[in-house]
Amino acid sequence: MWQGLYQELKDRNFMVIAIALDSCGADAVRQWIRATEPPPPPMLELMGWGERERAAASAPTYPCLIDEKHVVAELYNIVNVPMAVWIDERGHIVRPAESAGACDAFRKLNLADFSIPPDAAAQAKAARTSYFDAIRDWVINGGKSAYALPDNEARGRVAGLSEQDARANTLFRLGQYLFAQGHREDALQYLGEARRLRPDSWAIARQSWEIEEAGKASGPDFWTAVQALGDRPYYPPAKL
Amino acid sequence: MSVTILYERGEYSAADARGEGDDLWLGLGDLRAATGWELKSEGACLGERCVPIPPGRDAEFVRDGGRRFNLAAFARLLGNPIAHDDRHGVWAFGEAPAARNQALRSLDAPDFTLPDLDGRMHSLAGYRGMKRILMAWASW
Numbered sequence: 420m421w422q423g424l425y426q427e428l429k430d431r432n433f434m435v436i437a438i439a440l441d442s443c444g445a446d447a448v449r450q451w452i453r454a455t456e457p458p459p460p461p462m463l464e465l466m467g468w469g470e471r472e473r474a475a476a477s478a479p480t481y482p483c484l485i486d487e488k489h490v491v492a493e494l495y496n497i498v499n500v501p502m503a504v505w506i507d508e509r510g511h512i513v514r515p516a517e518s519a520g521a522c523d524a525f526r527k528l529n530l531a532d533f534s535i536p537p538d539a540a541a542q543a544k545a546a547r548t549s550y551f552d553a554i555r556d557w558v559i560n561g562g563k564s565a566y567a568l569p570d571n572e573a574r575g576r577v578a579g580l581s582e583q584d585a586r587a588n589t590l591f592r593l594g595q596y597l598f599a600q601g602h603r604e605d606a607l608q609y610l611g612e613a614r615r616l617r618p619d620s621w622a623i624a625r626q627s628w629e630i631e632e633a634g635k636a637s638g639p640d641f642w643t644a645v646q647a648l649g650d651r652p653y654y655p656p657a658k659l
Numbered sequence: 660m661s662v663t664i665l666y667e668r669g670e671y672s673a674a675d676a677r678g679e680g681d682d683l684w685l686g687l688g689d690l691r692a693a694t695g696w697e698l699k700s701e702g703a704c705l706g707e708r709c710v711p712i713p714p715g716r717d718a719e720f721v722r723d724g725g726r727r728f729n730l731a732a733f734a735r736l737l738g739n740p741i742a743h744d745d746r747h748g749v750w751a752f753g754e755a756p757a758a759r760n761q762a763l764r765s766l767d768a769p770d771f772t773l774p775d776l777d778g779r780m781h782s783l784a785g786y787r788g789m790k791r792i793l794m795a796w797a798s799w
Contacts, residue, residue: 589753636799
C-alpha cells in the first residue's frame with residue numbers, strides 16, 4: 420500500500436523508510452516484505468485499502484529496514500504500529516510519531532466469522548485516505564503545507580517518557596538481549612516486567628507476547644487488552 | 660568475571676568487571692570502551708562534559724586507588740535506568756528520560772543505521788535532502 424504512494428511521489432524528492440520492529444529479524448519479516456500476494460480481503464478492508472491502493476500494490480522498492488532491537492522505537496518514542504514520523508529535507512521533524520493512517524475500526528471485527536461491518540470498513544478507508552492525502556500535500560507543498568507542523572505545535576505533540584517508561588525500555592532491552600543470546604526463559608521475565616511497567620506501549624506488549632509464543636501478539640491476550648481500553652483508543656487518531 | 664554491558668546502542672564485554680548487588684565495578688579501560696566516559700581529576704568526563712563526583716561520596720564511585728569505577732552508581736547519579744541479570748552477567752543502562760525528552764523536543768531527527776533484508780546498511784542521514792517518512796511496522 421505504501422508502495423503505491425511512494426511510486427506516485429518518488430520523483431518529488433520523497434522517500435519512505437520502513438522500519439520493521441521485529442526481534443526475530445529478517446526471517447520474521449521476509450515473507451511480508453517480499454509478499455507475492457496482497458493480504459486477504461478482510462485485512463485489506465481493515466487497513467483501509469481502496470481500489471487505488473489495490474491497483475498500485477506491488478513489492479516495495481523503498482528501503483525496508485529491520486530493527487531487531489527496537490532502536491528506532493526508542494529514539495522516536497514509537498509505541499505501536501503502524502506509526503510514522505515526518506522528517507523534512509534538513510532532518511527536522513515536522514510531525515512526531517503518530518498513527519500512520521490506522522484507526523480503531525479493527526475493534527469492530529467480528530471475531531467469530533471475521534466479518535467487518537460496513538461502517539468499520541468506511542472508517543478505515545477514511546483514516547487511510549486522509550493520512551495519505553496529507554502526505555501528498557506535504558510532499559508537494561513542503562513547509563507551506565498545513566500538515567507540516569510549526570515547531571511549537573510539533574513539540575507540543577511529542578509524548579514524553581516518564582521514569583517508569585524509561586525503566587520499562589531498559590528492561591525490554593535486557594530481555595531482548597537475553598532472548599537473542601538464547602536465554603529465553605530469563606528473557607521472558609524481564610519482557611513481562613517491561614510490559615507491566617509500560618502498558619501503553621503496544622510495541623513492547625505485542626513483541627514480548629510474540630517472543631513468548633508465535634501468534635500470541637494477536638491472540639486472546641491481545642484482544643482482552645484491547646477490550647480493557649474501553650473508550651480509550653488503541654490508535655489515537657492522527658490530528659491532521 | 661566477564662560482564663556484558665549494554666550502554667546506549669552499544670554492547671561491550673568487560674573481561675574484568677564485578678557486579679555486587681546493585682553496583683557494577685569496572686576498570687577504567689572497560690569504562691571508557693563500554694561507555695565513552697573517562698575518569699579525570701575533574702570527575703567523570705565524556706568529551707567536553709565533566710560530571711564531578713559528589714563531595715564526600717568518593718567511596719561510592721571510585722576504589723582501588725582510582726583504578727575502578729562504579730558505573731551503576733554513576734548511572735543512578737545521571738538518572739539512567741539500570742536493569743541487570745546476574746545469572747548471565749548482563750547489565751543494561753537506559754537513557755535518562757529527561758535526556759530523551761529533551762532530544763525528542765529538539766525536533767532534530769536522530770540518526771540510526773539498520774540493515775535491509777539483504778544485509779545492506781542504511782542510515783537516515785543517507786537520505787538527507789529528501790522528505791522522509793519513517794514508517795514503523797511489524798510482522799507480529
